[in-house]
Amino acid sequence: MSQTVPVALTPETSRELITRFKSRLKSGGEALRSAYEAHPLTEPILKGRSRLVDGVLVDIWKEFGIPASASLVAVGGYGREELFPFSDVDLLFLLDTEPDHDLSERLTQMIGLLWDVGLDIGHSVRTIDECIEEAGLDVTVMTNLLEARLIGGNTLLFERFSDQLRGALNVAQFFKAKRLEQEQRYTRHNETPYSLEPNCKESPGGLRDLQIIGWISRAAGFGTHWRDLASHGLVTAEEATELRDLERFLQHARIRLHHIAGRREDRLLFDHQEKLAHRFGFEANEHRRASEVFMQEYYRTAKKVTQLNTILLQNFWAEFFPNRYPAAININERFQCVRELLDVRDEGVFDRHPSALLECFLILQQRSELKGMTARTLRALWRGRKLINAEFRHDPANRALFLRLLQQKRGVVQEMRRMNQYGILSFYLPAWRRIVGQMQHDLFHVYTVDQHIMQVLRNVRRFMVSEHAHEYPLLTRLATSFEKPWLIYIAALFHDIAKGRGGDHSKLGMKDAREFCSAHGLDETDTALVEWLVEHHLSMSNVAQKQDMSDLDVIRRFGDLVKTERRLTALYILTHADIRGTSPKVWNGWKGKLLEDLFFATQRLLRGATPHQALGMPLRQDDARNLLRYYGLRPGTEDKLWAQLDTVYFMRHDAEEVAWHARMLYYRVESDVPVVKARPTHGDEGLQVMVYMKDQKDIFVRLCGFFARLGFTIADAKIHTTRHGYALDSFLLLDPGQETHYRDVINLLEHDLTERLSDPDSPIDQPASGRLSREVKHFPISPGVTIEPDERGQHYIMSVTAADRPGLLFGVAETLASNGINLHTAKIATLGERVEDTFLISGPNLTQDTQVLKIETELLEKLAI
Structure with missing residues (x-):
C-alpha cells in the first residue's frame, strides 16, 4: 500500500470542517423535509437523503486523502x-489489504469527524476476504453486504468484492x-402486529417483513422491485401493486415518526399517534379519536403485509426446494395434499x-396431517374472498358449512384465526369487518x-379440552359437560362485535347475534341463550368485582337475571374467558375466586336454596369448625371470639378465612396490642393481611398509607x-410491578405495621406521589364519584372511577375519614390503567344532600390530581 502523509487536523481545521458539513446536512435535511411536507412522496426524501449523505461522505473522503x-x-x-x-448510516471501508498505521489513523479521524457532523455511523473496516468470512458466519452481515453500493474510491475493488460475495452466497x-430470523423476531414482538404501540419497522407486519422479501429476491436474482417478483410469477401484478402501496404507507409512517420525534423513533408511541393521524389526514369522528382511526388503518396494513409475506415465503420455498416432497395426494375433486x-x-x-372457500377450513380441521395451506391455495383464497357476497351468505349450504366449522372437535380457534387473517370472516360476517384492527383505547384491552x-x-375452547383440565378444573368440568358448547363460541364471536359503533355494544351485538342465529337455523331456545349471553356478557364480572356478594339482595338479583343453571354455566365460562382475553396483566387468582x-x-x-343457604351461611361456621x-x-376454642362477631362478618368471609382469623385470635380476643398477621394467597399471587386491634380513629387511613408506602395496591378490603x-x-x-416474593416480606410487614399501629400518635404514612403513566396522559380517564343509598336504606354505595396510580385509595380513605364517614367494605377493581372501586359506607352526614355534594367534590379534586 502506498504511503501517504496523514491529514493534520488542527482544532481550527476540525471546527471548520464540522461547521461546514453539519450546516450542509442540516440545510439539506430541512429542504428535503419541506419538500416532503409540500408533496408527501417517499422516494424523493429517502433517495434525497441518501444522495445528500453521499455528497458529504465523498467530500470528507477526499479531505482525508484516503x-x-x-x-x-x-x-x-x-x-x-x-x-x-x-436512520443510521451503515458504511463499509473496503480495503485491498490490511491497513497500515497511517491509514488506520486517517480512517479513525474520518469516522470521528462523521460523528461530529451529526451522522449516526455504523461502520466496518474490512478486506474482501474478511467480508466473505464474516458473511459466511452471520446472515445479518451477508444481508447488509448484499445491498452494497459504491459511493467512492476503487471501482475494480468493489466489483471484485461483489463477484466474490455472489459466489459465496x-x-x-x-x-x-x-x-x-423472522420467526425469532416475531417471538421478540409477541408474534402479533396488534400491540398498543407497535414498531413500524420490526414488529410483525412492519417494514422488515417486506424487506425480508426484497433480500431473498435479491439473493435469488429475482430482481429488486415488486414488479420483478410479478415477472417471475411469484406474485400477481395486482399483488405487486398492493405490496408497493403497503410499503409506501409504512414508509410514510416511519418518515413522519422521525420528523415528529426529532430523532430515530420507529415505535408508534401513544405520544405520537394523534400527531401521526393528523399528518396522514385522519380526523376524529363521533365515536373515535383520530389516532384510533389511524391505528385501525395501520393494523389493517400490517395484517395485509403478514398475509403477503406468508404467501411469498411459501412461493420461495417451492422455488428453492422443488423436489423435496412426494407427489400430491388427492383429497377430493377440489383439493389435494402437497407436502x-x-x-x-x-x-x-x-x-x-x-x-x-369455507370447505377448505373444514378439511384442515378434519385432517390432522395437514399443517396449513400451500402458497397457491392462499393466493387463490385471497383472490376468491370477494366471492363471499349476499348470495353466498344466504345459501343454506354455506350457512350449514359455517356452523360445522364451529362444531368440530379440533381446530376451531386455529381456523377462525386463519379465516380472520385472510379476510374470509370479514366477508362472511359483514359486522366483523368494522372491528378488524380496531383498537380499544380504554387501557384495559391490549388487543384490537x-x-x-x-x-x-381460544380461552373458551381451552376449557373444552381435557388436556388443559389442570389449569381450571371446575371450568373444564362445566364446559365439557355443557350441551352444544359451540353456542358459547357463537356468543364469544358476537360479544364485542358492535364495539365502536356508538351506543351500548352489548345491545347492538345482541341484535347481530339474534340475526345470525335465526339465519343459521338455530332453534328458539339456543337463539335465546346466545342472544342473552351477548347482551349480559359483562353482568357477572360487574357483580363479582364491583358489588358486595355478602349482600343477600345482590345474589337474589343476579339469580333473577340468570334464571336457569344453563345460562349461569354458559355465562360463567364466557365471563372467565373474556376477562382473561383482555390483557395478560388483568387476570389474577383473586378475580377467579370472586367469579x-x-x-x-x-x-x-x-x-x-334460600339466599342465606346460597351464601353458605348454615354450613360456613360448621366448615370453619372442621x-x-x-x-x-379443641371444640369451643372459637366461641369467645365468635360471640363478638355478627352475621354480617360470617357473610363476608368464607370458611377458610373465618378459621384463619379464629386460629390467630382465639387467645387474644381482648388483646391490648394490635395483632397483625399476613400470609400468601393460594398460588402466591398476593398477600392476605389481617389487622385486629381496639377501634380508633383513622385506622383505615393509616393502613392505606402504610400499604401504599410499601408499594402495594389494595385489591380487596x-x-x-x-x-x-x-x-x-x-x-x-x-x-x-409483580416483582415481590410475598413470603419474603411477611415478617417485615407484620413487625413494622404492629409497631406503627401500637403508637396512635405516630404520623400517618404518606404514600409517594405517583405519576400517571404515559398511556393515561394520552388517553385520560375522567374521574367520577357517585354516592347513593342502598335498597334497604341502611348504608350508602359509593362508586369511584379514576386513572390508577399509587396512593389513590389512601386519598379516598383520607377524605372519608375527614368527613366522619364509616367504611364497611371496599371492592377494588383495577382494569388496566383504570380503577372502578365500590365502597359500602355509612354516616350521619350522608342524609344531607349538601354534605354528600361536599364529599363528592373533595373526592373529585383528589382523583383529578
Missing part, C-alpha cells in the same frame, strides 16, 4: 438508497436463515365452487377488537367492627 486503492461502500438500507430522516441456506399442506387442484376451484375476540374464543364464589352462590339459589379441629384446636369495639380488618394486597 488512498485510491480503497473503496467507500454504502450497505444496508443506505445501500439500497432508503435513508430515513434519522448459498441462496437456499440464506432463505432458511432469513425465515428463521402436508392443503392445495387446490387448480386455482380456479373457488370460482367454480365458491362454497369451497378482532384479536380480543379470538383470544376469548367462582358468585357462580356457586347463584347455583345453590337456582337449585332451591378446619379448626383439623389444626388441632373487608372492614368489620366487633361487638366489643375491636376493628377486624382484612386486606388482599397485590404488587402491581
